[in-house]
Structures are given as C-alpha cells and as structure tokens.
Amino acid sequence: ILIDNVAIVFHAAACVRFDDPLSNAVLLNVRGTKELLDLAKSMKKLECFQYVSTTFSNCNLNLNKIEEKMYIQDYDWQALIKLAEKEGILLNILEKKILATHPNTYTLCKSLAEMVIYDNKDNLPVVILRPSVVVGSMKEPEPGWLDNYNGPVGVTLGVST
Numbered sequence: 001i002l003i004d005n006v007a008i009v010f011h012a013a014a015c016v017r018f019d020d021p022l023s024n025a026v027l028l029n030v031r032g033t034k035e036l037l038d039l040a041k042s043m044k045k046l047e048c049f050q051y052v053s054t055t056f057s058n059c060n061l062n063l064n065k066i067e068e069k070m071y072i073q074d075y076d077w078q079a080l081i082k083l084a085e086k087e088g089i090l091l092n093i094l095e096k097k098i099l100a101t102h103p104n105t106y107t108l109c110k111s112l113a114e115m116v117i118y119d120n121k122d123n124l125p126v127v128i129l130r131p132s133v134v135v136g137s138m139k140e141p142e143p144g145w146l147d148n149y150n151g152p153v154g155v156t157l158g159v160s161t
Contacts, residue, residue, distance in 0.1 A: 012052040018104040022095040023088030029109035055132040057110040060101035
C-alpha cells in the first residue's frame with residue numbers, strides 16, 4: 001500500500017534524548033533515516049521526502065549563520081552504523097571523543113542523518129528542514145499532547161514548579 005500510494009514522506013521521527021548512548025542514537029536516528037529513505041526510493045508516486053533536522057545539527061562548525069546548504073561532517077555515517085550494529089559497546093566507549101565537537105548525541109546524529117539524505121539524494125526529491133525548536137501540538141492527537149520533557153517543555157515545566 002505504501003509503495004503504491006504515498007506521494008509525500010514527512011520524516012520527523014527521532015529519539016530526542018540528549019543523553020542517549022551513541023550506539024542507540026545512531027541506530028535510531030541515522031540508520032532509521034536510511035531505512036525510511038530506502039523505502040521512499042521504492043515509492044512509485046513519491047513527490048517529496050521531507051526530513052526534519054534541527055538548527056543545531058551543525059553547531060560544531062561555529063558558524064555565525066546557517067545557510068541553506070549541506071555541511072560535510074567529520075564522521076562517516078555508514079561506518080558509525082556498522083560500528084553501532086556490531087560493536088555498540090566500543091562505540092559507546094569512543095563516544096566522548098566522537099562527541100568532542102557536539103554537545104550531545106542528538107545533534108551529532110541529526111547532522112549524520114542530513115548526510116544520509118545528501119548521499120542518497122540522486123533522483124530523489126528531498127528537503128531538509130532545520131527548525132530551531134519543535135514542541136508539542138496544539139490540537140492533535142490531543143490538546144497539549146507531549147511525548148517527552150526534553151527541550152523547552154522541560155525547561156518551562158522546571159521553572160514553573
């Protein structure tokens with residue numbers, strides 16, 4: 001059904017735990033993006049693959065402004081996926097060195113997922129969105145619905161209590 005009928009893929013799924021072990025974050029946020037992109041490539045009516053990243057995906061580059069272009073990262077996303085699949089414990093041991101220029105696994109994996117999109121963009125209509133903040137919805141699926149307390153929601157709740 002998906003392959004025959006879907007025209008737009010809006011990929012906003014991600015583990016947003018900033019303290020997630022690197023192996024978990026790579027498997028969920030980087031490999032997950034690659035797997036969804038592979039599925040999208042087989043969709044007969046695909047008009048657009050939209051990936052929701054973050055403004056902070058390139059925070060390691062110390063830029064004054066983020067331009068609408070791809071920024072090449074220091075690490076090979078394919079190698080990190082293989083390492084996470086086969087040697088997750090080793091990857092977690094190397095986490096501190098790998099994260100030397102990123103504040104957390106979330107921003108690193110968002111930048112790597114952008115590279116997944118970039119490396120697989122040929123013959124595929126892709127868009128990378130970089131919003132600064134994503135918060136709970138106003139009405140759907142329920143008014144005020146939240147799935148976690150990371151980011152501004154947690155700060156707001158922490159300050160207000």
